[in-house]
Amino acid sequence: MLKINRAVTLVWQSSPFWTTIHSFVAIVQTLLPLIQLYLIKLIVDSIASSLKGTSQSQNFNHILFLLMGTGIVMLLTNFAAVIAELVSTTLSQRVTDYMQVVLYRKAIEIDLESYENPQYQDILERAKWEAPHRPTRMLNNLTSIGQSALSLIVVAGLLITMHWGLISILVVASMPMMLLRVQQSKALYKWQRHQTELERKANYFGHLLLGDSPAKEIRLFNIGNLLIEWVQELRQQLLREKLALITRQASARLLMQGITSLAVLAAYGFMIEQTLQGKFQLGDLVLYSQALQRGQGALKDLIGNLASLHENHLFLADLYEFLAIQPTIAKPLHPTTVPYPFRRGIVFENVSFRYQNSARFALKQINLSIQPGEVIALVGENGSGKTTLVKLLTRLYDVTEGRITIDGIDIRHFSPDDLHRQISVIFQDYTRYQFSAQDNIWLGNIELPITSDRIVQSAHQSGADAVIQTLPQGYNTLLGKWFKGGEELSGGQWQKIALARAFLREAQLVVLDEPTSAMDAKAEAEVFQKFRDLMRDRSALLITHRLSTVKMADRIYVMDQGRITESGTHDQLMARRGTYAHLFEIQAKHYQ
Template identity: 30%
Template sequence: MEVKEQLKLKELLFIMKQMPKTFKLIFTLERALFIKLIVFSIITGILPIVSLYISQELINSLVTIQKDVSIVISIFLTYLGVSFFSELISQISEYYNGKFQLNIGYKLNYKVMKKSSNLALKDFENPEIYDKLERVTKEISYKPYQIIQAIITMTTSCVTLLSSIAFLMSWNPKVSLLLLVIPVISLFYFLKIGQQEFFIHWKRAGQERKSWYISYILTHDFSFKELKLYNLKDYLLNKYWDIKKTFIGQDTKILRKKTYLNLIYEIAVQLVGAVIIFIAIMSAFAGKIMVGNVMSYIRSVSLVQNHSQSIMTSIYSIYNSNLYMNQLYEFLELKEEKNEGHKKQIVEPIDSVVFQNVSFIYPNQGEQTLKHINVSLHKGERVAIVGPNGSGKSTFIKLLTGLYEVQQGDILINGINIKELDMDSYMNQIAALFQDFMKYEMTLKENIGFGQIDKLHQTNKMHEVLDIVKVDFLKSHSSYQFDTQLGLWFDEGRQLSGGQWQKIALARAYFREASMYILDEPSAALDPIAEKEIFDTFFSLSKDKIGIFISHRLVAAKLADRIIVMDNGEIVGIGKHEELLKTCPLYKKMDESENYMNPLEEERSKWTEVQYQG
């Protein structure tokens, strides 16, 4: 949605035309509660004028009373009844309002989270979509409810306003219409400020994310050591405050405009009200109307003033919130990553993978990340992928796992084009440990069970996998406490080192019954002994399956059935270690660099290699 700083009538009409969309969304989520709130708001809007009329009759009856007080008592009791009824309606309405606010907030947040989970990886790597998600999630707890509350308040105010003006018009139609002139004129200016306010918040979404990120790293344990050691506190606090100072200046400017407009509006309304009250007093002095009528007209003017202001505020809020709602609708209408068509094939165990002339380029980048990749992978084969940083290894894995769509060329799975496969069934055959693996601040059971969610309660199998990966640090009396909270975000959590978290992530991958196992830099956070254990387990579990691992360490790659060497998005070598030393200059250079060390390191390297070879 294009957001402009200047408000035009057609843009205002377009925004207000979105209201049916909002009603449809509300009815989908909370139809019954919303109808109840509207009914109560209409009743609440009628009661003030009913109360006003009864009080007028009560005062007039006191003025004209002679001997019979029964009429006065009857009117007084009626007045009390209406007051009690009004309070009852108010309390019931408050209850439903609170319930509605809770339900609508949770349900919309659930809807946004569900939508996010159905997007593609490329959407999360797109800054424009990420900013849109930031705007939506930042205000979802109150903006949608704010527009509903504004609609309900406006309904009440409109009923009260119209009934009050009708009451005044029964006395003096021409004068009463003056009370409507100023709100109508002021409406456009209120909405113009609303447009400017939304534009400011819309434009600064990127900066909001930056300030959130600074706050995040300053308030969480993972960053504390570096912040303390390098004394980054003051720099980051100043950076955060510079961003917020800009926000404060922008918000203060809008607040000043609102204050000036409200002041002018209130003065104008008070002057018109004073004229009407003066006319009423003069009419009573001339004997044309009674004292009770004067009091009721004064109160009617006050009701019109208050509720016209309330309507203005509500329209302003509806307009401003509708701009947000349009952002929400645009996000909810984003294309989801789904299996489309009716001929999608279910994937049985993966026996072969073939890349045929596959190329890939990231959005807004001029150079291809992968260039004409041709390679095949087969069951029972363990393949190492090596190459310098930025050579395209991770992009290759993302295409292989179906996280990216193939742009050019074909990927064949068991001889079938990956585009013809049911992606859910395909991904069910893959277990992966990514370089940026997740550290779920949840229980041990969830951390492992997320590998195959439909077997979350199979703790016996989890026990086996944890033993295979040697997660001894969580073992107590020969067993694992699967309810143990991992991480320090929540109460009674247990902190883990980077290597320990990686072992948990590895156990999660091995918990899945897959036919293709993928490890992306599995030894990054591990010591040599743990590294050897990881690869021993990998080679054991991937027997008779497809096993793929990315590694910068050739000592591990040597053990693979084949080594794929990548550089600058291309495959520059395929073969075994000895063969590549002769045919691939880059691989030879990597080997020489890895073996360039002092005598002590050389002895350690030999020991490590002996460990790998058992």
């Protein structure tokens, strides 16, 4: 009952007005057919009375009046059906849109680490399936249950006046069907949960076949038909399982429906026998037979909607499972303000970290510092832990051991939002927003007006302005090819846009993960020639494989397998003749 209340609450929150109208129209739709049934009974009785010799003229006028009333009720019924469709469509769309926003808001609250967990991906996938329509379905189930129950109450009152056994036959005959539908709902839910990962895998193949990023390799390696075969095998497996489940359920329902039909036929036979014996008038026979028919339909609808309500209740649990996920990055109840400006800088003190459900430490005993105004570089092979270190610094993850401080204050004492305002990061896998060039840069600091002159200034600093000036609509040009009129950029040009986004943010620390990896040597040289001026009083943390770009750093840390193995200036590390010097000399040979 609690989950039903939550579902109704979600629908109400999406649109109180349309939910109220929906409920009112449902009540009207329930009452109108019952009024029409009673009017038909009166018409039949009047006709029977006329045939017995009473005043035909008076009866005809009475019948005409009843017919007019029946016609009005029929018109109102049709009108109510049109209104109900309009209201239902509007409310469904309102709920769908509202639930999408609920999902989006929850998704941005959840820690980054969750996205690297397959179990979370299954939960998210099920929530995406169920969120848009399950609350509306539950509301419709409850509405239909109310309508069916109201109809049954009226019908039961009529049938009991004839014989109490009639309603008993209907109820008893329908109980096995109700129990069967509940069991089948559980079986369907269990199967749906079981096949979530297979469904995600099939969708992944679809992403590969339809996405723009994999398109080049799929064609060059000629693997498109292979992927299609794999996805067909998965879909056939899912179809076989679903058909087997549906076949079993349909066979059981057919048996139960046969039992119910026999009971209803017996009730009809009883009513006909009573009429032939003269215990009921012809109008009574029409009334009771129609009442029995409507009672059977109402009971069938009641059972079906109760089963559907149970089924939707089960599936809605997947949404609540997603909404119940709590971030592991705890926000302090009374956060400390991030120092501005930094005075002592950032310090990693014996920091170690391992990912969830992993016994291996990705970082071990990291000690480093970034003083105000310093440019620090991290170098090392792929997988050495450089990007993970940045994620800890920005509290996308929390350290497993040790601590990270700013001016001696543990960063866990800061509000994550406040911390993020002081750190501007562009990761190696930066996002290529399919927005205008202006929007792409403005997203780096949405607290500024979108027309701010600083957008162009940041584009000049990163070299993006020269690229943007060549575009058809300049800064208003849509980037990317997802939407009509978009202009695609090269990897290096996109990287300049991303750098402009990082420079726009008024942050005390700028973190650049492989900031020029897609640029040619000339563009890279231009960026780093003015890098010092760009930083001014800011600190900077550079992650790069191109060791020629880190010579200007105040201090260089060399990482290997999650540890810092060397640190110092370029000259100091070259004189030490260690890993850094070896890597630098190898790269230098390619330029000689």
